[in-house]
Every structure is written in structure tokens, then in C-alpha cells.
Amino acid sequence: MSPTVLPKEKENIACVIYGANNMFLEPRPILKPETDEVQINIRATGICGSDLHYHFEGRLGARILDPAVPMVLGHESSGVVTEVGATSTADDTFKVGDRVVLEPAKSCGQCHCCQIQRYNICPPMKYSSTVQQGKNDGTLRRSICYPTHLLHKMPDTMTFEEGALIEPLAVAMHAVARSPVTQGSSVVVYGAGTIGLLVAASAYAQGATKVTIMDINTSRLAFASEYLPDVQTIQLPLKTTSDEEEDLFTWAQQHTMGIKDGDCDVVFDCTGVESCVVLSFFMVKSGGSVVLVGLGKTKIALPVDVIATKEINVIGSYRYANIHAKAIATVASGKIRLLPLVSHRFALEETPAAFETLRKGGDGVLKVQIGDF
Ligand SMILES: [Zn+2]
Ligand SMILES: [Zn+2]
Incomplete structure (x- = not known):
């Protein structure tokens, strides 16, 4: 079994909200990956406008967070594979050390939208860090076990900051x-x-x-x-x-x-x-x-x-479907630059300050990212 490469001094903390203005950085156990999952050390996560709404208002429009049901924020993430679970198909070719972008859209795979590859409009979609078919825990944490079919490998030339911007680029x-x-x-x-x-x-x-x-x-x-x-x-x-x-x-x-x-x-x-x-x-x-x-x-x-x-x-136009690979290739080719968009970087332990920076906004605030860069 592959050992985790999470540095000893770094806890697996997760950014959890209990309704509006009630954010906690909670330690979470480092789990073993199940079949068709890998364990990932998250290295960069961008804060989305939706995360901001959930944190400061406890809701995103009609999607209201039940304060009794805490939710982990974050859905713009990249990281490195730290442990590989068993695989049920030959397609899962991930190994420890692979650098990956996480796609946050967990569609049902069965409905008429999924059948025609438009899984972004799948009615029973479960999307990280949103209240949709109940709450869906997100990726703003240090370690997560994640389904391999929602991972996209990053080229060696791509930074974790760029990897975490693939999600908004996909939009x-x-x-x-x-x-x-x-x-x-x-x-x-x-x-x-x-x-x-x-x-x-x-x-x-x-x-x-x-x-x-x-x-x-x-x-x-x-x-x-x-x-x-x-x-x-x-x-x-x-x-x-x-x-x-x-x-x-x-x-x-x-x-x-x-x-x-x-x-x-x-x-x-x-x-x-x-x-x-x-x-x-x-x-x-x-x-x-x-x-x-x-x-x-x-x-x-x-x-x-x-x-x-x-x-x-x-x-x-809503979110995206089947576009991550093209987005990664477009950035790798130099056609679209992502790094200039990252205006602020914070450590995971500084998450409340990162949210406050984005909320205040003002000149020079664009994409705020959190992680171990
Ligand atoms: Zn978003
Ligand atoms: Zn579906």
C-alpha cells in the first residue's frame, strides 16, 4: 500500500460551514480510497462566487443550506494522487504522484441528459459545495478520496494554481x-x-x-x-x-x-x-x-x-460537460493564460481571511486561491 505523502505537520483540515457566517476549519480523518477512487492531497482551490454566497448568506439563491447539516466548501481544485484504490475497470490508470484536476460534477449517468453526454444539466446532479439533492461536500480541504472518472491528469508543465483554474475555464x-x-x-x-x-x-x-x-x-x-x-x-x-x-x-x-x-x-x-x-x-x-x-x-x-x-x-449555458481535457490542452498549448488571474494566495489555515479578501473585493482582487502552493 502506498504511504500518504501528506506532510506530518499538515493536518487534513476541511473548511466547513454551518449556515451563514459560521465557518470552521475542522480536522477530518484521512480516509483510504475505495474501489475506483484515489486519495488526493489537494494543493490549490479557488474560491468561487457561489462559495462566497454560501458562506456569507448561507444560501445560493433558492438553494438554502440547513445550518444543522454542515457542508465543506470548494469545487475548483487540483492536487496530487497520494494513494490508489482498487479498480474495477482497466481505464483507471492513476498512480501515486499523478497531478490531477478534480471535476466536481457527479451526474447520475442514467437520465436523458446523461445519455446524450449533457451531464451538466442532469436533473439529479450532485455538485461539490452546492446544495443540490441535499448538501454536497466540496474540496476545500487537504486530503480527499475521489472517484477516478472525475479526475483529469495535468501535464508536468501545469502548476497547481493553473489546475485549480481549469474549472472556471471549463465554464x-x-x-x-x-x-x-x-x-x-x-x-x-x-x-x-x-x-x-x-x-x-x-x-x-x-x-x-x-x-x-x-x-x-x-x-x-x-x-x-x-x-x-x-x-x-x-x-x-x-x-x-x-x-x-x-x-x-x-x-x-x-x-x-x-x-x-x-x-x-x-x-x-x-x-x-x-x-x-x-x-x-x-x-x-x-x-x-x-x-x-x-x-x-x-x-x-x-x-x-x-x-x-x-x-x-x-x-x-450552465457549468460544462466533456470539456476539461480540451481546457487543459488549450492552456498547455499557451493559447490561454491562467496564472495572471490569480491575484491572492492563502494557506488553508488562513481560509477565513481568503474569503474576507474576496468579499471586500476592490481593485486588484480577482481569483483568490487557497492551498499548499
Ligand atoms: Zn464555481
Ligand atoms: Zn443524469
Whole structure:
């Protein structure tokens, strides 16, 4: 049996929440891998916006955490295999020392979505660090036993920080794969956060020649220009007046930021903000596509006459399916850079400070990661 390589002085602690603002770093036993599992020493985990909501609000929209049922946070992780369990199939070729990215989507494998390889929309999906079919413990800990079919090997050249960013990159690449972006496309992305930046980078990788990122925050836009030198950036105006339906539509009509019908093939909304979602339909070209990536308000009045008469395709995009291998290969090829997105690194023992840093936000805060780097 392979010995664990977890350093003796490092406990297997896990970041556990009991409802809102009730986080504990709890020691957990280091378990032996079962059949078709390996034991992994987690080396890097990024904090997702959803982790932030669960920690500070005890919920993510309608998904409410029962304080009596604690949940381990984290689903953007990479690590190294420390022990291998028995295997039931010849496909499991993991060995101690393999560096891996963990895919957090545990789908049922049986339903109509799983049957057609769209497991991201599997109704009984269990996704790490979310309340979905009950609570699902995540990966923000030092040691975990994990099913081998949800692991993806990292090339030697890839760092653990990059490995932990494959999950958000998969979200972005899936959104672009759902869209008609092709060679020469003109694209607008709302939101210059991690997902918006990665959607823009993925659009370039897919052949888009003109990409514009819009955000209300100038420092985020300045970073976007640094990260993607060819990108055009536009500061969106704050919609401060009443959100009354007619008023918002009139506002959107008047704020297409100089982008005329025909200029923009595809809009990706990575904000979920009502004014951005509405604006998408006025900005995109006739016959174009709007991809909804960001989740915010659940009810938004849409200009259905504009959608119908411009024949706009409205495309939902949720998480990802079958894209990790492509994401890893794209990063390994140098087409998409991930390391510039990591703005802060914390040790596992400093997890509360890491969450506080992301909550405060402000200039220069982008992807906050936790781990043994
Ligand atoms: Zn996430
Ligand atoms: Zn399923």
C-alpha cells in the first residue's frame, strides 16, 4: 500500500460551514480510497462566487443550506494522487504522484441528459459545495478520496494554481462552445471578472477576431486590457434610475455604446445583472445570439418583441460537460493564460481571511486561491 505523502505537520483540515457566517476549519480523518477512487492531497482551490454566497448568506439563491447539516466548501481544485484504490475497470490508470484536476460534477449517468453526454444539466446532479439533492461536500480541504472518472491528469508543465483554474475555464469554454462563435466573429462580453475574462480568452481561442469587454469598473477593464492586449474595453454606465420595465428598455436602446446593428455577432452576459441582460438584446446584431452565463435575479422582463423581430437566439449555458481535457490542452498549448488571474494566495489555515479578501473585493482582487502552493 502506498504511504500518504501528506506532510506530518499538515493536518487534513476541511473548511466547513454551518449556515451563514459560521465557518470552521475542522480536522477530518484521512480516509483510504475505495474501489475506483484515489486519495488526493489537494494543493490549490479557488474560491468561487457561489462559495462566497454560501458562506456569507448561507444560501445560493433558492438553494438554502440547513445550518444543522454542515457542508465543506470548494469545487475548483487540483492536487496530487497520494494513494490508489482498487479498480474495477482497466481505464483507471492513476498512480501515486499523478497531478490531477478534480471535476466536481457527479451526474447520475442514467437520465436523458446523461445519455446524450449533457451531464451538466442532469436533473439529479450532485455538485461539490452546492446544495443540490441535499448538501454536497466540496474540496476545500487537504486530503480527499475521489472517484477516478472525475479526475483529469495535468501535464508536468501545469502548476497547481493553473489546475485549480481549469474549472472556471471549463465554464467559459462551454459557454463559447454553446455559441456560434467562429473564425472572424465579433463578440461582446459583459463582466470583466474571472468568468468574463475567460469567456473573452476562449472566444479568441475559438477564432473571434473582435472581442469587446464591458464592465462598470475601470480597474477591471484596465486589467482586461493587460490580460488580453487585443481586447477593446468599454465602461458601462451605471443604471441608476428606476428599473420600471419600459424605462429600462428605453435606457437600453439609448446605451448600445456606439455598437450598431451588425457590429456584434454574439453577446455573452457573465453578470446576471438585469440591465446587462436587457441591453444584450439591443446590442446584438439582427440574427445574432445572446448567451446567458451569469446568474443573478431570477425574474427579468425581456424585450420579447426585439428578440422575435431581430430573430435573436437566446442560449442558456450552465457549468460544462466533456470539456476539461480540451481546457487543459488549450492552456498547455499557451493559447490561454491562467496564472495572471490569480491575484491572492492563502494557506488553508488562513481560509477565513481568503474569503474576507474576496468579499471586500476592490481593485486588484480577482481569483483568490487557497492551498499548499
Ligand atoms: Zn464555481
Ligand atoms: Zn443524469
